[in-house]
Amino acid sequence: MRIQMADLHAQYEAQKSEIDDALKGVLESCRFILGPNVSLLEEEIARENQARFGVGVASGTDAITLSLAACGVGQGDEVITTPFTFVATTESISQLGAVPVYVDIDLDTFNLDAALVESRITPRTKAILPVHLYGQMADMTALQGVADKHGLALVADGAQAIGAEHRGVSVGGWGSATTLSFFPTKNLGAYGDGGMVLTNREDIADKINSLRFHGSGGTYSYQDIGWCSRLDEIQAAVLRVKLRKLRDWTQARQRHAQIYTSMLEGSGIHVPRVIEGNTHVWHQYTIRLEQRDSLKEFLKAREMASAVYYPGALHLQPAYQRYGYREGDLPNAERACREVLSLPIHPDLPEGAVERVSEAILEFQKAGSSVKSP
Ligand SMILES: Cc1ncc(COP(=O)(O)O)c(C=O)c1O
Numbered sequence: 001m002r003i004q005m006a007d008l009h010a011q012y013e014a015q016k017s018e019i020d021d022a023l024k025g026v027l028e029s030c031r032f033i034l035g036p037n038v039s040l041l042e043e044e045i046a047r048e049n050q051a052r053f054g055v056g057v058a059s060g061t062d063a064i065t066l067s068l069a070a071c072g073v074g075q076g077d078e079v080i081t082t083p084f085t086f087v088a089t090t091e092s093i094s095q096l097g098a099v100p101v102y103v104d105i106d107l108d109t110f111n112l113d114a115a116l117v118e119s120r121i122t123p124r125t126k127a128i129l130p131v132h133l134y135g136q137m138a139d140m141t142a143l144q145g146v147a148d149k150h151g152l153a154l155v156a157d158g159a160q161a162i163g164a165e166h167r168g169v170s171v172g173g174w175g176s177a178t179t180l181s182f183f184p185t186k187n188l189g190a191y192g193d194g195g196m197v198l199t200n201r202e203d204i205a206d207k208i209n210s211l212r213f214h215g216s217g218g219t220y221s222y223q224d225i226g227w228c229s230r231l232d233e234i235q236a237a238v239l240r241v242k243l244r245k246l247r248d249w250t251q252a253r254q255r256h257a258q259i260y261t262s263m264l265e266g267s268g269i270h271v272p273r274v275i276e277g278n279t280h281v282w283h284q285y286t287i288r289l290e291q292r293d294s295l296k297e298f299l300k301a302r303e304m305a306s307a308v309y310y311p312g313a314l315h316l317q318p319a320y321q322r323y324g325y326r327e328g329d330l331p332n333a334e335r336a337c338r339e340v341l342s343l344p345i346h347p348d349l350p351e352g353a354v355e356r357v358s359e360a361i362l363e364f365q366k367a368g369s370s371v372k373s374p
Contacts, residue, residue, distance in 0.1 A: 002303040003344050003353045006185045010348035015241055022237040029233075034213075037236035042196065044243060045180070049162065051172030051198035053205035056231030057212050060159040060181020063195035064092035066227065067177040068127060070197075070207035071153035073098050077126035082112040083315040083325075084333040085131040088181075089157045090314045093129065100323060101125070102315045104330045108273040110134060110286065110340070113332070114142035121146075127153035132161035132171065134309075134342075135187070135253075135283035136274060140166045140174040147175070155179065158198075160283035162188050163250050167277045172198030177208075182231075182239060187253070187283050188246050190235040252347035253282035256354045260285050260343060263358035267365050270339075284309060284342040287361075291368060292341045298364045304357050307342045 012019065026037065038056045046054035057063050073079060075097035081089060083102040093100045101120050106113045112130040128147055130138035138156065147154040158164070158171045159181035165171070172178050182194035197208050207224075210216055215226025257280065261271050270288035274280045286309070289295060299306050313333040315325035327334065343357055 001350065003305060003349065003357060004346075005305045005307050005342070005344050006346050007348040008184060008189070011242075014348075015245065018241045019238055022241050023234065026233045026237045032233050034230055035233040035236075037233050037240055038231050041231070041236040041240050041243070044240065045162075045196060046172060046198055048170070048243075049172030049178075049198055050170040051178070052200045053198070053202065054172075055197045055199075055205055055208045055212065056236060057195045057197065057208070058229040058231065059193040060157075060179060060183060060186075060195040061088040061092060062212075062227065062229040063159075063179035063181070063197045064089060064129070064155065064157055065095055066208050066211050066229065067155045067179055067197050067199075067204070068092060068096055068098070068129070068153075069211060070204045071127055071155060071176055073126045073153070076124065078122060078124045079127045079129050080117055080120050080125060081129040082131050082133075082333070083313040083330050084110060084310065084336050085133060085157065085314065086159070086310065087314060087317070088159070089129060089131055090320060094320070098126070099124075100314075100320070102323075102325060102330055102333075104332045105336065107288070107332045107336060109136055109138075109275060110272075110336055111136065111138040112143070114139040114146070117143065118146050118150075121150055121152075125150070125152060127155055127176075129155050129157060131157040131159075132164055134272070134286050135161050135164055135281040136272075137161060137164050137166040137171060137174070137278055139275070144175065159183075159186065159195075161281055162186070163246060164281045165279035173200065176201060177204050182235065187250065187281055188239060188242055191238050192232075192235055194231045194235040194239065196231065249347040250281050253345050254280070256345045256349065257282045257285050259354045260345075260358055263355065264361060267362055269361065269365065282345050285345040286340050286342045288336065288339040289341070290339060291364075292339050294368075295361065295364050296341060299357065299360055302360050304360060305344055308340060309342050310340075311337055313337050
């Protein structure tokens, strides 16, 4: 049987009757925009992730854009960020007319290297935008220190990291705001697009509440030029059902990661490193090796899926070349793009799948080393 990167059918089958009931409830209520499911989901997710406020929006991308806007980021401002992420992180900065200032990553964690951030601050810097990539939080202690010292906003892209922790505090308890994505294959996925902003700051929550609703300050009165970006009731109803399972799913991902690491460590492949004090939620289990493309083909021939997140660093993408970066400017990010490979880790993997993928990788490594050594 093929081992896949995600299995949304299995997930639906496991909760079919509850999800069908929840959908029916919304249809019968005929409340489709900003109804009770959105409010309850906002409360539930904020509480579980140690934030005072949750604000549901139309996507993870909008969650970043609106958070930056709420922190005052606009035309000509600089935002320090990572080039090794999904394009939405950078796109949100550019859509506001601000300028992404790229800082290289730490190759052990694939996250923004906090030690390099301060040297890139200028009088135009307004915010720092790290990503908690693959489900592990960036070094928020160090980043908060830099943000506080220079009076900058700290917005974290937590699209892949719902439930993750840093120093015992969950993802929503850090920075000015943290953004989530409910893209269907995320750890908590909707049946369409959706996102949320988590924050402890009432002023930011109020601003995003207004910005997501056209900048409205009351009935047909507009304080700001806003967006039309609400999480809809149908998605919220589905997410509330799925949220009940999220802890179990995360634990399954953590068990899978443990097996991968124990089987692959010492094989010559770089296994992901979890920084002390972090709780990883394993949206992806991502290894690193020079022969990445051959391994991908080797696994594919055995009906084992794998994926490259991400094959191209953002500073070198045609759309972002306007910011003047060249190949070699951010060597760790560029190297990661050549070497990373994510392995199947979702909670619905069939029994023994992680062991089988690991054994295939060890076989690949063995074959490679016997070819290399005479
Ligand atoms: C790191 C990261 N940031 C932002 C996003 C954007 O989220 P969405 O697709 O919900 O807009 C995603 C996911 O797609 C992501 O993985």
